[in-house]
Amino acid sequence: MPTIVTTSPRGGGPSATRFCSPYETTHDGPPMVTAKLRFLHSPDADPLEAFSPSGPFGILVMAIVGPADGPGQESFDFMLCTPDWFSSNMEDDLTIGRHHVFVKQYDYPRLQAFVEAYCAECSGTSWKEVAEKLSRLGKWEFEDYIS
Secondary structure (H helix, E strand, O other): OOEEEEEOOOOOOOOEEEEEOOOOOOOOOOOOEEEEEEEEEOOOOOOHHHOOOOOOOEEEEEEEEEEOOOOOOEEEEEEEEOHHHHHHOOOOOOOOOOOEEEOOOOOHHHHHHHHHHHHHOOEEOOHHHHHHHHOOOOEEOOOOOOO
């Protein structure tokens, strides 16, 4: 699972959030494939940019992502919710929060920047490898696909 690293440029200034593997590696093989966010969509809040919740909320967000240097796109779906909404919708005393992104308040530009940064940090030698990394954020449409 990627960890969030916050760095600040020398001399202060705004910090940047980076998602990274705990293992630093170099790559001398075939060209790397990198993910790029194409767009965000929500069947629960359309258009997502205009969503304006007045209290705790939970909505399905579909991150449509493809290779940065090529055609194609696939869906990685997650619940975007406030902790209060999540707590009030728990059916059991113990639950797994997989494919949930928690926010204190809704802010579309921050959400978009967060997903774009996450995608930019996901690379591999094949799209399948990249998609498996992206599936830590949201459920990949082919996650349980058996050929």
